[in-house]
Amino acid sequence: MKIICPSCQYVGESKAIAKGSRKIEIALWCCLLLPGILYTMWRQSQEGRYEGCPECLESKVRVLKRKDWKLYERSGRLPSN
Numbered sequence: 001m002k003i004i005c006p007s008c009q010y011v012g013e014s015k016a017i018a019k020g021s022r023k024i025e026i027a028l029w030c031c032l033l034l035p036g037i038l039y040t041m042w043r044q045s046q047e048g049r050y051e052g053c054p055e056c057l058e059s060k061v062r063v064l065k066r067k068d069w070k071l072y073e074r075s076g077r078l079p080s081n
């Protein structure tokens, strides 16, 4: 998926980023084993991920249409709308 990031102006391929935090995951594993397992499963499932900016991990990115991406590749300009 090709994206435009509104916060750092990154243009290119998006990245699947895991929601939640590694720290919470570790804390849950240490204190309470069962929630830790569930939390890890959630982070590794589809619902626990989002497509976002690989540079700044922004989730509210604009998805580029195939046509728009082609235009960007050819001209180096982004379609304005």
Ligand SMILES: [Zn+2]
Pocket (backbone or CB within 6 Å): 005, 006, 007, 008, 009, 010, 053, 054, 055, 056, 057, 058
């Ligand atoms: Zn970004």
